[in-house]
Amino acid sequence: MKLLAFLMAGPTCHHHAMWRHPETENRFLDPAFWETLARTLEVGRFDGLFLADTLSFYDETIMARGGQMSLLDPVPLVAIMARATSRIGFCVTIPANSQDPYTVARLLSSLDVLSGGRVAWNIETAPTVWAAQNLGKEELLPCDERYDRAEELLKISLDMWKGWANGAIVVDKESGDFLDEKKMHRTEIAGKFLGARGMLPVPPSPQQHPVIMQAGSSPRGRDFAITYADLVFTLQHSLPDMQNFYADMKDRLDKAGRNPSDCAVLVLVDPILGETESIALEKQAYINALVDTRLGIALVSAHTGLDLSHHPTDRPIRDIQAEAGSCESFEALVQGTKAGLTLGEVARRFATSDRCPQIVGTPESVADELQDIFGNNGCDGFIVTPTVMPGSFEAFARSVVPILQKRGVFRRDYPGTTLRETIKAQSC
Structure with missing residues (x-):
């Protein structure tokens, strides 16, 4: 079972009353808060932290009432949290319409190197009109063209990331040789929307290049994911919905010639924990009433x-x-x-959690339900979204994770040092 934590640098994640809960700290502008949270999740052996992003406020009401928004760019947050940890991964959202390939490839590769190979890129292909206007564009591209542009962006980035062969870095003081130019690859790509001619000056990380994550559930989004993604993020409302999505993605991977295990399907869940079932239900009723x-x-x-x-x-x-x-x-x-x-x-x-399934109960019963979904081909793991910050993650890491570990469905330690090693490991 794989676990990611869903985060946003703002008042809420998926439950739009999170910031109003009396136990939520609302320290989303404090670097120390993010460092402590990353260490807590690493102690809980989470695969990684998934930082979603928005490039604009959606509208005045959402802005004024504390809806889903990003008050900070997630990239500096990853740099801060990576310095405070050593194993947990970081999935950064960078929309496909917001940057050129060189900027994206250089930025993510630099993060990947400095974190020791613990970065993933969530490629968002569904921007809003408000985000487009912030970028100086009055209209969005049609859906298919957005995917065409995203595919060009990713292809060029991947080509740049493959620009350094093994042994390219020499650094021989005696001979004066620093790099072996014969082992350097130049990118020469001209697409319909994007292009690049040159070399990426950032060497590869221990995992070679960032892990790729994608969240599209449309037919075009699924095709994009089975071609490129290592991780797929989806929001499904029930176990049958999860099973249908999971079966479809694995079938598509198989028909595309990829091993179905090469791409992990992760579903979003909102656990609400209590010492007893009745206490958990009271907590659910309380937070939901704040919406x-x-x-x-x-x-x-x-x-x-x-x-x-x-x-x-x-x-x-x-x-x-x-x-x-x-x-x-x-x-x-x-x-x-x-x-x-x-x-x-x-x-x-x-x-209320963007209609994400709320799993409510004691640590034991929540672990039961997660294991049931996982064991019945509903997913390869979960993206856990909070209702109280940071209390939801602290409680989950402290009480649910040990139960899953004891049952043998979740790791007791990290299998290596990179995010790719963590998500590819079948057991540990």
């Missing part, structure tokens, strides 16, 4: 591209569906909603 209805409506509006703020919160969601039936994402949201729910109820549910 802001206005924020929830703003989040659903941002997600669907529809302005729902002018509708009464007590209006049945299916009545709104008739007016907005042309919106595919809104239709999908409504279809997954119980009949009779109002807009306000749907919005609060959406703002």
Whole structure:
């Protein structure tokens, strides 16, 4: 079983009331907070930390009410946390539309070298209009073209990362030879969107180049993942959904000629722990009751591209569906909603962990459910998202991880020094 921790440098992760909980520290601007959190997760033997990112505020309501946002660039955070740890990995989100290949390849390779080979790149291909405007672009590329551009970006980065053969670094004081230019590769690629001519001046890390992570669940996103990704991140709402996604990805990998174990499928979960089942349920009810209805409506509006703020919160969601039936994402949201729910109820549910499954109970029962999903081909591991920061991770690492270790489904130690060694290890 593989474990990543989901993080954002802001007030919340997936549960949009996280920052309002009395035990949440809200020290997301404090370097010492991130160092301590990274060490806590490393003691818990997490494979890595997954730092999501946003390039803009979604809208004024989300900004004012403390919705999902990044108040810091994740790259400096990785540098800080890598210095405080020695084994845990770091997955950095860099959107495919925000940088040129040379900048991305140089930045990530530098992080990878300085961390000792513990960096992954989450390639985001679904930016928002607001992010595009921050980058000086008024419109987004069509979906297929965004993937075309992302593929060019990745191909060029991979080619640059392969530019140093073994033995390229000489550093012979006596002869005066520093590099062997015959073992250096020059990138010469001209694509439809991007290109590069030259050499990357950053040598390879112990894992050669960053691990690749991708989160697209569309057919094009899945094809992209099976071609390039080492890790796939997905949000599924139930075990059957997880099993269907898992089976489809493994089948695609097999048909593409890759070993299905070459790409790990990780699903998002929101564990809420209590000393007893009733205490855990009370904790769940408490944090979920803090969700802001206005924020929830703003989040659903941002997600669907529809302005729902002018509708009464007590209006049945299916009545709104008739007016907005042309919106595919809104239709999908409504279809997954119980009949009779109002807009306000749907919005609060959406703002509760972004509909990520909440696994609620004692450490033993939470471990049972994770093991059940893992053992029944629902995933290769989990991305754990918090409801209290940093308490959710502290409790999970202290109480759930030892149970999983005792059962033999999670490692007791890291198998090596790099992230690639950690995620490729079958057991340890």
